[in-house]
Amino acid sequence: MQLESYISDLLYRYDCVTVPGFGAFLTNRVSAKVHESTSTFYPPKKVLSFNEQLQSNDGLLANYIAEIEKIPYNNALHKVSKQVRSIKSYLIEGETIQFENIGELILNSDGKIVFDPSNHINYLTDAFGLGHYTSSAVSREAYKETVEKLEATTPIVMTPEKRSNTNWLKYAAAAVLVLGLGGYFGYNYYNTSIENHNQIAQEEANAKLDAKVQEATFVISNPLPAATLSLEKQSGNYHIVAGAFRVEANSVKKVNQLKAKGYKARTIGVNRYGLHEVVYASYETRAEAQRALYNIRKTHNRDAWLLIKKLD
Template sequence: MLRIVTHIERLLLAHDCVIVPKFGGFVLQTVPAMQKVEEHTFRPLRKEIGFNMTLQHNDGLLPESYMQMHGVNYRQAQLMLEEDVEDMKKTLQQYKKLSMGVLGSFSIGEEGQMIFHPGETELFSVGSYGLPVFHFPALPPLQAEREEVALLTIPVNRRLIRTAVASVAAVALFLLVSTPVKDVNQDAYTASFVPTEMVSQKPVLVEKAIAESVPENVVPEVEVKTVAPAPKRETVAAKPVVVQPAVAKKEVKANPKMYHIVIASFPSEAQADEFIAGVDRAECKHVSKVVRDGKYRIYADKFDNRADAETYMATLRSNPKYKDAWLFISR
């Protein structure tokens, strides 16, 4: 029985009517596109399967399909078709129901009549590309849509304003806590980040340069002007002018540089003292603070030699707590 169903489905793809001899004809009926306004549904152009039991003659489509698919002659194809039709009739009389796959099904009514129930399929709706029924809700009025957009816009704008204000406050707080650029000590940023040779040195005092350029026990030349006395009858010898040698200014030694290994920095002394109280003395024996430019810098140790300071700083940085330690140079 499934054999004849396959042939009918195959023929309905190319023909609008396929007749089963001594049983009836399957007819495709074209249904135009339609819209149900109340349900907001659209049904595209389609073809529905119908059945006409008055069509009993042999139109030759099914025998030819049997011949092509099974490779038999017309007589054999006719016998195979008649055998399938008899099986359909026997099943319908015995079970009062006959299934034809996607084509639909048959049943026997109360008065013994044969009733066809078409199947719900879009297989044969080639003209509409098999599009199913779809639901499209009505759009709201334009005025209502504008009001909804306006209501949604107000919370979004407020949220953006709050975010912007919070960002500005964070930036302002960062600028207040950070060290002003004008107060930055250039020597504080020479701690193993920039080579000493690349940092410009402070200018030497003019007095010191002059003092170093004049050798000791050397009297600079002094131009002596002799004022001619008024002419007199008697000539008086002028007294020699004694020039005292200039004494070179002694070189004033600047305060020696101190190299502090800084581990923290605070804007107030109270914060600095609180931090020092929590430092482990076993790790930093000589911890203390140095005040420069309004900042209280906490150092683990200080040295008068840069090499020793850098060696200690490298050892201290191996401790994760002091990995950000840096070198601060002061006089």
């Protein structure tokens, strides 16, 4: 039994997953952050931790295993206990236990379990598809400070220019006035001519169009029967997510690829981070969705996960 696979499934939806007789894996949500020295942006995520003192059985893990493997609850609880005994024996022998996508467990010199979480997966479903990225540093130039320094050291002095003869300015002003009046009247005449021409052309076109419409006769002697399409509408609040895409065209492409493989794929809208979510299918009950998720992970996509969301 792959115990870490069941624990990993539950960490997407619950903040605490207890392994009876062993300890509990806890998640704590942290906000997005920026590493100033490397200019790297990290999305929000769930940080994993382990508490060895929380060993009481809350039924979550055993019920989930019983539902997935279709076995009685007591049998599932017995399998967990057997797996825990095996893990503890390996830890006592000094070996490191590797839980895939969760982290490593090892005993320290005091006999306490030390947990080193894995950073390969983000269990925060709201941040699905978001990864970290590094931005180049922004260089800013202080032009304003440079100008202020120059003005302080080099004052600007305005010296009026002396002119001996200003008679030619009078003639120039008169010429500008004459040219302006002539251009104004010419421009009005040109616009009036253009409007008259356009109006005549429009009236001729309307007359020809009316004549064509009156001559045309449309007769459908054998009309086609009305087509009736029967479309299957998916419903349910349990969705198996195939991926989330920043570009909508990529989500449409993913839907077409999944439909070609026989899945009832579709998009279910945009999440809070602006990503277009694509699902394999939607289901009415949790049990039906869990069975489908198990098959999809086994045959097509190990990273598929179950989203519980009521669609409008």
